[in-house]
Structures are given as C-alpha cells and as structure tokens.
Amino acid sequence: MSGIWIYSEDSMIAKELLTVGLALKVSMGKSVGVITLASEEQDAFIAAGADKVCILKGQNPWPESYAGAVADFLSKEQASVLLVGGTLRGKDLAAKVAAILKTGLVTDALTVGYVNNGIETTRLIYGGLAIRTEAVSLPAFVTVPPRTYTEAPAMAGRQGEIFTVEVDNTASGVSVSNVCPIIREGADISTASRVIGVGRGFSKKEDLAMAEKLAQAIGAEIGCTRGIAEDSHWLPSERYIGISGQKVKAELYLAAGISGQVQHVVGVRDSKIIVAIDTNEKAPIFAAADYGIVGDLYEVLPLLAEAIEKK
Amino acid sequence: MPRILVCYKWVLDEQDIKINPGDLSLDSSKAKYKISDYDKNAIEEAMLLVESKEGSVDALTFGSDKVKQSLKDVLSRGPGKVDWIGDTAFEQADAFVTANVLAAAIRKNGSYDLILCGEGSSDSYSQQVAPRLAAILSIPAITFVQKISIDGSRIIATRKLGDCTEVVEVAGPAVLSVLPEINKPRIPSLKQVMAAAKKPSQEVKLADLQLGAEELQPKTITLSVKGYVMNRKNILYKEANQADNVAKLVASLAQEGMC
Numbered sequence: 341m342s343g344i345w346i347y348s349e350d351s352m353i354a355k356e357l358l359t360v361g362l363a364l365k366v367s368m369g370k371s372v373g374v375i376t377l378a379s380e381e382q383d384a385f386i387a388a389g390a391d392k393v394c395i396l397k398g399q400n401p402w403p404e405s406y407a408g409a410v411a412d413f414l415s416k417e418q419a420s421v422l423l424v425g426g427t428l429r430g431k432d433l434a435a436k437v438a439a440i441l442k443t444g445l446v447t448d449a450l451t452v453g454y455v456n457n458g459i460e461t462t463r464l465i466y467g468g469l470a471i472r473t474e475a476v477s478l479p480a481f482v483t484v485p486p487r488t489y490t491e492a493p494a495m496a497g498r499q500g501e502i503f504t505v506e507v508d509n510t511a512s513g514v515s516v517s518n519v520c521p522i523i524r525e526g527a528d529i530s531t532a533s534r535v536i537g538v539g540r541g542f543s544k545k546e547d548l549a550m551a552e553k554l555a556q557a558i559g560a561e562i563g564c565t566r567g568i569a570e571d572s573h574w575l576p577s578e579r580y581i582g583i584s585g586q587k588v589k590a591e592l593y594l595a596a597g598i599s600g601q602v603q604h605v606v607g608v609r610d611s612k613i614i615v616a617i618d619t620n621e622k623a624p625i626f627a628a629a630d631y632g633i634v635g636d637l638y639e640v641l642p643l644l645a646e647a648i649e650k651k
Numbered sequence: 652m653p654r655i656l657v658c659y660k661w662v663l664d665e666q667d668i669k670i671n672p673g674d675l676s677l678d679s680s681k682a683k684y685k686i687s688d689y690d691k692n693a694i695e696e697a698m699l700l701v702e703s704k705e706g707s708v709d710a711l712t713f714g715s716d717k718v719k720q721s722l723k724d725v726l727s728r729g730p731g732k733v734d735w736i737g738d739t740a741f742e743q744a745d746a747f748v749t750a751n752v753l754a755a756a757i758r759k760n761g762s763y764d765l766i767l768c769g770e771g772s773s774d775s776y777s778q779q780v781a782p783r784l785a786a787i788l789s790i791p792a793i794t795f796v797q798k799i800s801i802d803g804s805r806i807i808a809t810r811k812l813g814d815c816t817e818v819v820e821v822a823g824p825a826v827l828s829v830l831p832e833i834n835k836p837r838i839p840s841l842k843q844v845m846a847a848a849k850k851p852s853q854e855v856k857l858a859d860l861q862l863g864a865e866e867l868q869p870k871t872i873t874l875s876v877k878g879y880v881m882n883r884k885n886i887l888y889k890e891a892n893q894a895d896n897v898a899k900l901v902a903s904l905a906q907e908g909m910c
C-alpha cells in the first residue's frame with residue numbers, strides 16, 4: 341500500500357495536517373500528498389512539504405459532493421492513510437468515504453502515530469471523561485480537529501508533482517441553496533489569555549452585560565456553553581466552548597452560572613487557573629475549579645468587577 | 652404521509668461513571684443507561700413531522716443484551732414500533748460495524764422516506780453512523796440539521812456548520828442527522844408511558860441479517876481506556892457575605908498574578 345493523503349476543504353487546515361502527515365512520512369517511509377479543491381493553493385502545499393497535490397475538479401461546488409471522487413482516487417492510489425480536517429463538512433465527507441471503501445475512521449483524534457504497522461490514535465469518549473487509545477489497521481482514516489497542529493512552514497525550492505483529476509460530482513437530486521458565509525465576530529476565544537464563560541445561570545440576554553463589565557475589568561473575552569449559543573442564540577456559535585465547540589487554553593478561565601458538565605469542561609481544562617461562580621455547591625464545575633464562590637452571580641459578578649477595578 | 656425511522660443508541664450515562672484514582676480505569680458499576688442525548692431530539696423531530704403530516708415513526712437500535720431495557724422508554728416518546736438488535740457483537744462494534752448492522756436491518760425490515768439520527772452519540776460521539784448509513788444505502792445524507800420540512804417526496808433541511816448555514820433539498824429517502832437545537836424533547840406523559848407497554852417491539856437477530864464475517868469485524872480496535880484526571884486546587888469560598896467571598900477570591904487571584 342502506498343501514500344499518506346490529506347484532505348480538507350479548508351486549505352489552512354490542510355497545511356496543519358501536513359505537520360502530522362510529514363511526521364507519519366518519516367515513520368512510515370511513504371510519500372505525503374494533498375487532495376484539494378483549491379487549485380490556487382497547489383504551490384503552497386508543495387512548499388509546505390507535500391510530495392504530490394491532487395486537484396479534484398468537478399461541476400458541483402458543494403464540498404460534500406466530492407466524497408465519491410475522493411474515494412475513487414484513494415482506491416486507485418491504494419492509499420494507506422487519509423487525514424481529514426475535522427470541520428463538520430470534513431467529518432461528513434470522511435465518514436462517507438470510509439463507508440464506500442469499508443475503512444476504519446477515527447473521529448477527532450488528539451494524537452496520530454504509526455505503531456505495529458498500523459495507525460494508533462487517542463481520542464476523547466464519554467464527553468471528555470476518558471481517553472481511548474485505538475488501533476486501526478491500514479488503510480486507516482482519521483479526522484483531526486482544526487488548530488490541533490500548527491501549519492507546516494513553507495520551505496523555499498521544494499519540488500513536487502501537481503495534477504488535476506476531472507471528476508463527476510453532480511450528485512443527482514441534491515440541491516444546495518442559501519449558503520451563508522461564516523461571519524466571525526470579535527476576537528478568537530481559542531487564543532485568548534483570559535476568558536469568562538457564561539451559562540444558563542443567566543436568565544436573560546441583557547444580563548450578559550454584567551459578564552462584559554467584568555471582562556473589561558480583567559481584559560477577558562466572553563465564551564459560553566452550547567445552550568447559550570445554540571438554543572438561546574445570545575452569542576454566536578464560535579463562542580461556545582466544549583467537546584463540540586471551541587477549546588480554550590487561557591491563563592484564567594472564569595465560569596459564571598455554568599454547571600460544569602464534562603462536555604463543557606473538556607474545552608477549558610487546559611487553562612492555567614479556573615474560577616467558578618455558581619449557586620449550587622454541588623455543581624460539578626467546582627471539582628474542575630481552582631477557586632470557587634458559592635453564590636448568586638447577579639450579586640457576585642458586580643462585586644467582583646468593582647473589587648478588581650479598585651485594585 | 653412520510654414513513655420515518657429513528658435510530659437511537661442506548662448508552663451509559665456518563666454522569667454516573669467514576670474514575671478509579673489508582674489505575675484511572677472507569678467504574679461504571681453504578682451507571683444507568685439512557686437514550687443517547689441527541690437521539691431524543693431525533694425522536695422528537697420525527698414526532699413533530701408526523702404530527703403535522705400524518706405518517707408513521709418506527710425506531711431502531713443496535714445494542715448489547717441490555718438494550719431491551721430501552722424499549723419502553725423509546726416507545727413512550729411516541730414511535731409506534733421499535734426494532735431492536737441485542738447482541739454481544741455490540742461491545743466491540745465501531746461505526747463501521749454499527750452502520751453495517753443498521754443498514755442490513757433497514758433493508759430487511761422496511762422502506763422509509765426519512766431516516767433520522769442524532770448529530771453524534773453521547774458516548775463515542777464519532778459523528779459517523781448517519782453519513783455511513785447513507786453511503787451504504789446509496790441515498791443522500793444531510794448532516795448537522797437544525798430545521799426540516801417535508802414537501803411530498805422532497806426533504807428540505809437547513810444545516811448549521813459553525814456559523815454558516817445552508818439549505819439542502821433532496822428527493823427522499825435520505826438520512827438526516829439532527830442538532831440538539833432543532834427542538835426541545837417532551838417529557839413523556841403518564842398516558843404515553845402506559846400506552847408504550849401496548850406498542851409492538853420486534854427483536855431482530857443479528858444472524859438473520861445475513862452479514863458476512865468481514866462486515867461484523869470492527870476496523871478500529873480499542874487498546875485502552877483511561878479516565879481523565881484533573882488536579883485542581885478546589886478552594887471554595889462559601890460565606891453568606893458575598894463581599895467577603897469576593898475579597899478572598901481577589902486576594903487569591905492577586906497571589907496567582909492574575910490581577
């Protein structure tokens with residue numbers, strides 16, 4: 341079997357995956373290629389370490405419609421490994437390709453290595469309560485969450501093979517419309533050094549102003565639990581933290597009105613100091629915190645903002 | 652009048668699982684089972700769709716011998732019938748095996764206009780089974796759906812992908828995976844719980860699905876599972892006077908160099 345291949349509809353993530361791909365290249369002694377829909381990035385991939393770039397060219401712009409084409413290509417290449425950027429679109433495509441080729445697929449791998457002639461991965465299960473180590477015999481497919489690795493740096497003078505494959509991806513009977521682009525509002529909480537997390541302990545949107553006031557006082561960004569973003573729509577989706585949302589690695593994470601279910605905590609537990617404010621002394625967030633105040637956030641937050649401003 | 656199938660997984664409630672401090676193994680001896688969280692949204696969505704359009708809702712699950720315990724729970728949430736596969740093969744099953752088993756059961760037992768899954772299961776959260784199922788059945792998949800409408804044989808779904816949405820329209824049958832924000836699952840009423848006891852459930856034997864050994868052989872093998880331990884200071888300020896608590900917290904944060 342030959343070749344390590346990388347696919348992402350997002351070229352930035354494809355370059356992050358080259359970092360893992362190049363490590364596997366060393367341990368497996370196989371070439372690394374990138375399958376892309378973005379021909380304008382072909383030279384950048386070669387510069388970042390790809391030996392080959394395959395540009396898939398179809399009629400249909402919907403990335404998900406390339407699953408069949410990616411499967412055909414991998415099967416012709418007899419690929420040993422496919423690394424897919426773990427966006428939601430990427431996970432959709434990866435699962436379809438794995439089903440077509442009857443291959444094992446690990447979702448959201450934290451680590452990917454070559455052990456005993458196969459791929460060994462770790463990933464979280466039970467919402468982040470535990471880590472599972474898995475072995476997948478080749479061919480092995482893995483999705484890797486965005487921002488797990490830094491982009492492979494460009495090197496001058498690298499050469500590689502670039503080719504285009506014309507494919508038919510006009511999936512019959514599927515039509516896609518009203519595609520709204522991603523609008524990023526404000527700073528990226530995944531790189532913020534201080535973050536205040538807000539949860540269902542807030543009873544209305546206007547009350548978030550209290551968290552904002554404290555955020556100003558300590559220089560923090562606002563993040564939230566899934567429900568605040570997806571059910572209440574008080575904050576945009578990229579502000580929610582957890583297993584299915586953003587990962588925060590802050591110097592200080594302060595949770596207000598958040599119960600601390602593992603699916604949320606998994607997104608903040610790499611932070612240096614964790615502080616929690618919750619009325620319920622038994623809330624699991626206190627077990628995940630360095631410092632906690634048992635109390636009503638409506639009383640505590642204004643006092644805390646005032647005390648910090650005075651300092 | 653759509654015929655809808657909902658796939659649900661019977662999972663351990665992760666809130667009841669403890670981590671043994673010594674070897675970090677998991678202790679699930681006190682853990683209860685539940686219908687995987689987001690599958691409750693899938694069941695609710697199926698019910699909402701047939702309440703406005705008539706039609707029928709069946710449920711399907713593949714689990715261990717414990718899966719029988721789930722039948723009453725799922726039926727009390729509205730489906731008219733449940734097919735279940737309880738087999739030890741489930742213990743090692745990965746998404747490859749699970750999708751093969753579910754696809755075989757669907758081929759054997761019925762034709763559906765719409766197959767609903769959750770966005771991901773609460774335990775493994777692999778987010779694979781729905782798109783795999785669609786690929787095996789050679790029908791379209793629409794994943795991460797926050798809104799569904801049915802117009803004759805057309806299925807119109809709004810997907811949410813981060814902060815981007817798009818509307819996907821397909822001719823059924825199709826497999827859809829739903830996001831939890833699509834609805835708020837109802838708590839079954841006493842009447843529904845009583846009615847559930849009278850609804851049909853059908854055991855499907857794995858051996859009757861005519862799957863080859865290859866299709867039942869998992870592609871990913873678990874080597875180890877270890878609990879994730881957090882070492883935190885766990886200092887709690889819980890005086891009645893919040894000004895005191897705040898003063899203590901600020902002093903602690905100052906000591907940490909945070910303010």
Ligand SMILES: Cc1cc2nc3c(=O)[nH]c(=O)nc-3n(C[C@H](O)[C@H](O)[C@H](O)COP(=O)(O)OP(=O)(O)OC[C@H]3O[C@@H](n4cnc5c(N)ncnc54)[C@H](O)[C@@H]3O)c2cc1C
Nearest residue numbers: 539540541565566582583584585597598599603604619637
């Ligand atoms: C597969 C799966 C994936 C998930 N992924 C994520 C994820 O990525 N991110 C995520 O956040 N969640 C996720 N969840 C949901 C998660 O399990 C929890 O349901 C969610 O995090 C709870 O949000 P919350 O803490 O805001 O609300 P709640 O659990 O309702 O907690 C509210 C807290 O506020 C406290 N409170 C109430 N009033 C006050 C007051 N006046 N002052 C102070 N405290 C008060 C309460 O005591 C309580 O502790 C996922 C779930 C599943 C099943």
Ligand SMILES: Nc1ncnc2c1ncn2[C@@H]1O[C@H](COP(=O)(O)O)[C@@H](O)[C@H]1O
Nearest residue numbers: 658659713768769771772777778779780
């Ligand atoms: N064993 C199972 N039985 C029935 N449905 C399942 C099973 N496993 C997964 N599913 C369905 O597939 C969805 C995604 O699961 P997963 O791919 O494990 O994240 C779940 O929300 C269920 O709807």
